Amino acid sequence: MTGQIVVGTDGSAPATAAVEWAAEDAAHSGAALKIVYVHEPWNSLVLLSGTGEENGSTEYGHRVLAAAAQRARDHAPDIKITTALATGAVVERLKSESERADALVIGSRGVGGFAGLALGSVGLGLAGHAAGPVVVVRAPARTAHGxxxxxxxxxxxxxxxxxxxxxxxxxxxxxxxxxxxxxxxxxxxxxxxxxxxxxxxxxxxxxxxxxxxxxxxxxxxxxxxxxxxxxxxxxxxxxxxxxxxxxxxxxxxxxxxxxxxxxxxxxxxxxxxxxxxxxxxxxxxxxx
Ligand SMILES: Nc1ncnc2c1ncn2[C@@H]1O[C@H](COP(=O)(O)OP(=O)(O)OP(=O)(O)O)[C@@H](O)[C@H]1O
Ligand SMILES: [Mg+2]
Incomplete structure (x- = not known):
């Protein structure tokens, strides 16, 4: 047990549901929550940002992290929350984060991709490949079933x-x-x-x-x-x-x-x- 739950977010709705789920899980298990955004320098966001390469997309990442931390705090006010902006390939970076985590939580889909798919490339690349449990969250829970x-x-x-x-x-x-x-x-x-x-x-x-x-x-x-x-x-x-x-x-x-x-x-x-x-x-x- 590392006492830490890691959640990856790209700012999408499923990733936000993942942040909420991870915050609640951290509250239940007494773990700290680490929220990670991975900046891929070759990502098209860089080309589209127009505000100068690096800045444009790391700024996006910082905004995503701040919003996610706020969301986590709203859901679980008592947990310890940290954020990290990593650089590299999303799957590889999150895989290495999973080595120091009790669980790695991600959304089923992200901001990109083909709309009809149930699972994005990050979930496919991590489920069964990451070091520990990978939790894939689709949407915010509407009903608690217990x-x-x-x-x-x-x-x-x-x-x-x-x-x-x-x-x-x-x-x-x-x-x-x-x-x-x-x-x-x-x-x-x-x-x-x-x-x-x-x-x-x-x-x-x-x-x-x-x-x-x-x-x-x-x-x-x-x-x-x-x-x-x-x-x-x-x-x-x-x-x-x-x-x-x-x-x-x-x-x-x-x-x-x-x-x-x-x-x-x-x-x-x-x-x-x-x-x-x-x-x-x-x-x-x-x-x-
Ligand atoms: N840059 C990123 N940094 C951190 N986590 C990410 C990042 N991109 C995706 N994720 C995590 O992976 C989840 C799934 O996103 P994914 O990228 O697999 O789906 P997609 O964008 O719909 O499709 P595609 O495979 O085309 O990118 C997100 O909800 C988020 O939790
Ligand atoms: Mg994506």
């Missing part, structure tokens, strides 16, 4: 996701909805018609999910847990669950997929389809 959803499949990454989710739920006094979505193994049509076999698959999956959850229930006895063990595609189950949640937590990799993929298909799918902020969590080198 629920955190965590998806788990028994993989190492999903265990770190459960740990992150239980800790957040404890800090906020939220309920935790633990989702274990599994899919029917490829059985022959003859076997599928044989219901005792189906029943045993159901029973085994339920047993596995309960066994995986047990250590966290024991470590966080105050967190009310709702088990959701379902036979369906995890992206569908998790994005549906996100409608009634304040945060959804997934591991950056699961059990399946390609060995080289840094972000698994479930994390990818949830980032694109969730209706609430998404935390993508991976083990830090010292947690492995």
């Amino acid at each position: 629920v955190i959803v965590a998806g788990f499949d028994g993989s190492e990454h999903s265990q770190v996701a459960l740990e992150y989710a239980f800790a957040r739920a404890q800090q906020r006094g939220s309920r935790l909805r633990a989702v274990y979505a599994w899919q029917m193994p490829m059985l022959s049509p003859y076997a599928l018609g044989y219901s005792p076999l189906l029943r045993s698959v159901f029973a085994e999956e339920t047993e596995t999910a309960r066994r995986l959850l047990a250590p966290y229930r024991e470590k966080y006895p105050d967190v009310a847990v709702e088990e959701s063990i379902v036979c369906d595609h995890p992206v569908r189950v998790l994005s549906d669950a996100s409608r009634q949640a304040d945060l959804i937590v997934v591991g950056s990799r699961g059990l399946g997929g390609f060995g080289s993929a840094v972000l698994g298909s479930v994390g990818h799918g949830v980032l694109h389809r969730a209706h609430c902020p998404v935390a993508v969590v991976r083990p830090r080198p010292d947690e492995r």
Whole structure:
């Protein structure tokens, strides 16, 4: 634990929602908040600014940071807030910030990009790549549900996701909805018609999910847990669950997929389809 939450902002509406979320998270966890704007000297804003290269866009950055700090203060008056204007490539700079942060928070989209996309290049470049949890925020929360959803499949990454989710739920006094979505193994049509076999698959999956959850229930006895063990595609189950949640937590990799993929298909799918902020969590080198 570094005692610091870092949020990246470019002044856009989703980034402002990220600042609000990060300020509240810092207040809940007792962490300090660091707000970072990354100035890319080659960015087109420089060309458009017309007020002389460097000045034009660092001035924009300073204004963005001042407004973000004010917004954070309004949301969480008691937290410690610092701001930093960094220079370089946004993804690289925020990635290195994540090494000294309990979590890195960003908006789903920014000021640029193609309007139809659910996720900008910064989220794509950071989720599964940054050192610790990356929280992607789309819009300000309208309703508080008092629920955190965590998806788990028994993989190492999903265990770190459960740990992150239980800790957040404890800090906020939220309920935790633990989702274990599994899919029917490829059985022959003859076997599928044989219901005792189906029943045993159901029973085994339920047993596995309960066994995986047990250590966290024991470590966080105050967190009310709702088990959701379902036979369906995890992206569908998790994005549906996100409608009634304040945060959804997934591991950056699961059990399946390609060995080289840094972000698994479930994390990818949830980032694109969730209706609430998404935390993508991976083990830090010292947690492995
Ligand atoms: N210059 C920056 N400094 C700090 N954080 C940034 C910066 N640019 C983007 N971010 C963070 O990343 C989030 C997503 O922005 P991103 O740039 O990925 O989306 P976009 O601008 O819509 O698309 P594009 O990928 O075309 O830039 C922002 O909400 C913000 O949190
Ligand atoms: Mg951008």
